[in-house]
Amino acid sequence: xxxxxxxxxxxxxxxxxxxxxxxxxxxxxxxxxxxxxxxxxxxxxxxxxxxxxxxxxxxxxxxxxxxxxxxxxxxxxxxxxxxxxxxxxxxxxxxxxxxxxxxxxxxxxxxxxxxxxxxxxxxxxxxxxxxxxxxxxxxxxxxxxxxxxxxxxxxxxxxxxxxxxxxxxxxxxxxxxxxxxxxxxxxxxxxxxxxxxxxxxxxxxxxxxxxxxxxxxxxxxxxxxxxxxxxxxxxxxxxxxxxxxxxxxxxxxxxxxxxxxxxxxxxxxxxxxxxxxxxxxxxxxxxxxxxxxxxxxxxxxxxxxxxxxxxxxxxxxxxxxxxxxxxxxxxxxxxxxxxxxxxxxxxxxxxxxxxxxxxxxxxxxxxxxxxxxxxxxxxxxxxxxxxxxxxxxxxxxxxxxxxxxxxxxxxxxxxxxxxxxxxxxxxxxxxxxxxxxxxxxxxxxxxxxxxxxxxxxxxxxxxxxxxxxxxxxxxxxxxxxxxxxxxxxxxxxxxxxxxxxxxxxxxxxxxxxxxxxxxxxxxxxxxxxxxxxxxxxxxxxxxxxxxxxxxxxxxxxxxxxxxxxxxxxxxxxxxxxxxxxxxxxxxxxxxxxxxxxxxxxxxxxxxxxxxxxxxxxxxxxxxxxxxxxxxxxxxxxxxxxxxx
Amino acid sequence: xxxxxxxxxxxxxxxxxxxxxxxxxxxxxxxxxxxxxxxxxxxxxxxxxxxxxxxxxxxxxxxxxxxxxxxxxxxxxxxxxxxxxxxxxxxxxxxxxxxxxxxxxxxxxxxxxxxxxxxxxxxxxxxxxxxxxxxxxxxxxxxxxxxxxxxxxxxxxxxxxxxxxxxxxxxxxxxxxxxxxxxxxxxxxxxxxxxxxxxxxxxxxxxxxxxxxxxxxxxxxxxxxxxxxxxxxxxxxxxxxxxxxxxxxxxxxxxxxxxxxxxxxxxxxxxxxxxxxxxx
Numbered sequence: 048x049x050x051x052x053x054x055x056x057x058x059x060x061x062x063x064x065x066x067x068x069x070x071x072x073x074x075x076x077x078x079x080x081x082x083x084x085x086x087x088x089x090x091x092x093x094x095x096x097x098x099x100x101x102x103x104x105x106x107x108x109x110x111x112x113x114x115x116x117x118x119x120x121x122x123x124x125x126x127x128x129x130x131x132x133x134x135x136x137x138x139x140x141x142x143x144x145x146x147x148x149x150x151x152x153x154x155x156x157x158x159x160x161x162x163x164x165x166x167x168x169x170x171x172x173x174x175x176x177x178x179x180x181x182x183x184x185x186x187x188x189x190x191x192x193x194x195x196x197x198x199x200x201x202x203x204x205x206x207x208x209x210x211x212x213x214x215x216x217x218x219x220x221x222x223x224x225x226x227x228x229x230x231x232x233x234x235x236x237x238x239x240x241x242x243x244x245x246x247x248x249x250x251x252x253x254x255x256x257x258x259x260x261x262x263x264x265x266x267x268x269x270x271x272x273x274x275x276x277x278x279x280x281x282x283x284x285x286x287x288x289x290x291x292x293x294x295x296x297x298x299x300x301x302x303x304x305x306x307x308x309x310x311x312x313x314x315x316x317x318x319x320x321x322x323x324x325x326x327x328x329x330x331x332x333x334x335x336x337x338x339x340x341x342x343x344x345x346x347x348x349x350x351x352x353x354x355x356x357x358x359x360x361x362x363x364x365x366x367x368x369x370x371x372x373x374x375x376x377x378x379x380x381x382x383x384x385x386x387x388x389x390x391x392x393x394x395x396x397x398x399x400x401x402x403x404x405x406x407x408x409x410x411x412x413x414x415x416x417x418x419x420x421x422x423x424x425x426x427x428x429x430x431x432x433x434x435x436x437x438x439x440x441x442x443x444x445x446x447x448x449x450x451x452x453x454x455x456x457x458x459x460x461x462x463x464x465x466x467x468x469x470x471x472x473x474x475x476x477x478x479x480x481x482x483x484x485x486x487x488x489x490x491x492x493x494x495x496x497x498x499x500x501x502x503x504x505x506x507x508x509x510x511x512x513x514x515x516x517x518x519x520x521x522x523x524x525x526x527x528x529x530x531x532x533x534x535x536x537x538x539x540x541x542x543x544x545x546x547x548x549x550x551x552x553x554x555x556x557x558x559x560x561x562x563x564x565x566x567x568x569x570x571x572x573x574x575x576x577x578x579x580x581x582x583x584x585x586x587x588x589x590x591x592x593x594x595x596x597x598x599x600x601x602x603x604x605x606x607x608x609x610x611x612x613x614x615x616x617x618x619x620x621x622x623x624x625x626x627x628x629x630x631x632x633x634x635x636x637x638x639x640x641x642x643x644x645x646x647x648x649x650x651x652x653x654x655x656x657x658x659x660x661x662x663x664x665x666x667x668x669x670x671x672x673x674x675x676x677x678x679x680x681x682x683x684x685x686x687x688x689x690x691x
Numbered sequence: 692x693x694x695x696x697x698x699x700x701x702x703x704x705x706x707x708x709x710x711x712x713x714x715x716x717x718x719x720x721x722x723x724x725x726x727x728x729x730x731x732x733x734x735x736x737x738x739x740x741x742x743x744x745x746x747x748x749x750x751x752x753x754x755x756x757x758x759x760x761x762x763x764x765x766x767x768x769x770x771x772x773x774x775x776x777x778x779x780x781x782x783x784x785x786x787x788x789x790x791x792x793x794x795x796x797x798x799x800x801x802x803x804x805x806x807x808x809x810x811x812x813x814x815x816x817x818x819x820x821x822x823x824x825x826x827x828x829x830x831x832x833x834x835x836x837x838x839x840x841x842x843x844x845x846x847x848x849x850x851x852x853x854x855x856x857x858x859x860x861x862x863x864x865x866x867x868x869x870x871x872x873x874x875x876x877x878x879x880x881x882x883x884x885x886x887x888x889x890x891x892x893x894x895x896x897x898x899x900x901x902x903x904x905x906x907x908x909x910x911x912x913x914x915x916x917x918x919x920x921x922x923x924x925x926x927x928x929x930x931x932x933x934x935x936x937x938x939x940x941x942x943x944x945x946x947x948x949x950x951x952x953x954x955x956x957x958x959x960x961x962x963x964x965x966x967x968x969x970x971x
Binding site: 134240404412485611653 | 849868915
């Protein structure tokens with residue numbers, strides 16, 4: 048009887064629960080978003096490298112790069128509202144790099160390091176495991192002065208490329224920290240953000256790390272390394288805005304003389320003779336010293352002059368302090384490949400830009416810019432790519448960034464490159480004209496450049512990083528980090544032992560739409576770079592003159608709704624006197640001929656986005672002092688992407 | 692130098708000749724349709740409660756509609772939509788075949804006949820709970836988006852197949868200062884004239900929209916990094932940030948008019964998108 052009563056009670060409880068579940072579930076669903084994305088990339092080329100990433104990392108021998116294979120990635124995004132005041136989210140993404148042919152791989156390296164037939168031999172880079180990325184909690188504390196508090200992941204996009212830059216897309220929300228944002232005034236005229244950001248253990252600091260791998264450190268300590276930053280945006284009045292941004296990046300290391308430190312040089316506080324060391328005593332606390340600290344700040348004023356003209360002026364300052372007893376000299380020990388100048392530095396940068404957007408109502412837009420970036424300005428935590436601080440097309444046609452910490456890595460062919468603009472001093476004029484019918488756009492740019500880095504007998508052995516390869520026009524189409532193919536200057540190489548350089552860049556590009564079929568777009572670009580560098584001023588024997596001619600034509604046709612086809616090509620010629628060499632061995636006059644042809648297609652339907660590119664690159668490098676080189680490269684890339 | 696009678700005569704004849712040449716040109720220019728609507732500053736809050744996403748790329752005024760100008764050219768019609776902030780391209784639209792800006796998405800709904808039962812009362816998918824009156828149903832909509840034509844065509848074709856014939860994609864879209872400029876073909880739109888009704892809906896471009904939405908950014912109850920706040924998670928709220936209201940002259944009373952027309956009550960009242968008629 049008792050059992051029956053319990054059964055009846057349980058049944059009633061179960062019925063009540065069933066009745067309530069839909070209500071509860073409904074409430075939860077309205078507060079919960081689940082998103083997913085699948086990205087598949089197909090990469091093939093006429094070489095024997097295996098992988099699905101054209102250009103990997105320059106340092107360690109990675110398994111990631113390679114030009115033959117297909118890989119997929121799954122990404123799951125969870126966001127939800129915990130309450131009216133709190134929301135939270137996270138992203139879970141599979142590790143990219145497992146080729147379709149690798150589907151046995153579990154990430155377990157069996158039988159040592161050799162590749163073998165176990166199916167468990169190539170490691171975690173091929174295992175496509177899911178990893179937590181981007182967890183965050185956001186709070187609206189209900190205070191007048193504070194809009195929100197975020198704990199966890201961010202793309203760091205609230206600052207700027209001169210201080211702390213937005214993370215590159217492949218890292219997007221991997222940055223983590225504490226963020227507080229607020230505003231002042233009824234119309235939120237003043238908006239501010241303050242943050243403490245956990246320093247990534249790689250990249251931000253000497254030796255491309257916050258201690259890890261530095262030969263000067265026996266016990267690198269990176270868990271207490273943080274950056275602190277603040278941004279203030281003040282809308283002074285309609286059309287006038289002031290923006291201030293400041294950041295401090297600091298790397299702390301253990302005092303190895305502290306008797307409480309792991310691996311202390313004074314564990315017993317006694318010298319070699321057994322005598323007590325004055326001032327040395329254990330207190331079970333470890334002292335820390337600053338290995339590296341960098342400060343960057345910008346002040347930027349934007350002023351609208353009427354409806355069509357805007358003037359912007361920005362001043363930036365950069366300061367760096369290093370403790371040479373806690374950081375090894377990456378310039379001397381790493382062949383000049385270092386993201387910092389190996390000494391204390393301080394420098395400024397100035398940029399003034401005026402934009403007149405169609406002021407005469409005839410389709411003509413004018414932009415002018417003056418820039419002067421100090422020779423030792425460096426934004427160590429600045430934007431590494433996917434950003435651009437100058438108007439000019441530059442030498443490489445991508446963005447210019449004021450850092451030695453560029454990241455032209457983990458990219459495929461066809462992507463744009465960034466170059467360091469540290470030391471650039473000059474101006475750009477840019478004219479754009481759109482015709483009334485909207486079917487023609489013409490754009491012309493002229494840039495004159497000289498360099499604050501011009502100097503004789505610069506110490507590139509122990510102080511200024513020259514990135515080992517600082518000569519010749521850079522070929523980003525056929526780049527290799529080890530420079531086995533004579534691909535020219537490293538885009539980070541802003542310092543030379545002897546430099547007296549000035550350059551001019553002229554670009555003319557346009558687009559014409561023709562009324563043929565569903566429409567036909569013709570895009571063209573012509574570019575000329577006149578690059579002079581007297582190098583050593585004591586002789587004319589090393590004077591460099593580069594005359595770089597580039598041309599590109601593309602014809603695109605939308606063949607059906609959602610389907611685009613394009614065909615095009617480039618013809619480039621580089622005439623370089625004294626391209627590379629030494630005074631002792633002499634220099635050579637080299638000529639580069641490069642032609643490409645390509646076909647692209649894109650297809651979008653029902654949420655699927657697909658793109659395909661097939662490219663042929665022919666390059667002939669005629670070299671005076673060395674043998675000629677020839678490239679004949681076929682390569683293709685296809686991507687398929689859905690998100691739901 | 693003092694003009695001699697003979698030189699004065701020559702000058703007069705030249706001026707007269709020039710005048711004869713210019714008159715037809717001026718007459719031609721004057722004959723083209725042109726209309727400008729204004730919208731008050733600071734009403735980029737939908738029905739009065741909406742807040743911008745918290746990410747700093749959504750600069751204040753970016754969705755604050757200030758004016759729209761429609762002018763007829765030879766074979767084209769140009770739309771100029773001006774907002775309260777410089778138009779920026781924080782997401783590098785060139786990388787995704789875009790048009791040089793990233794944030795804004797303006798939809799210009801046009802009623803060409805002012806006939807009840809002619810056209811659509813529902814807007815394109817993605818504007819939440821909002822509708823036009825039956826007598827102000829729209830016949831054409833011009834999309835001023837940073838997305839390239841291929842993406843727009845695909846989105847419309849898949850998510851609004853019944854409306855695709857009414858969607859006009861510009862032959863060119865660009866940004867100049869605070870103004871979005873779109874040029875559409877007359878053959879796609881027709882020749883604008885007095886009596887046509889217009890409504891400009893300011894939204895934000897969302898590259899990863901909901902499966903039913905055409906590239907619009909949602910309005911939630913609470914603002915997120917890339918979500919507007921101040922609305923309703925149940926999607927009964929209008930996902931529009933700013934519109935033309937009242938008579939489209941930019942008067943302060945149009946703020947109240949916008950609040951009133953976009954007011955909604957979940958389950959009973961849907962926000963109304965009004966048309967503003969040219970030449971009335």
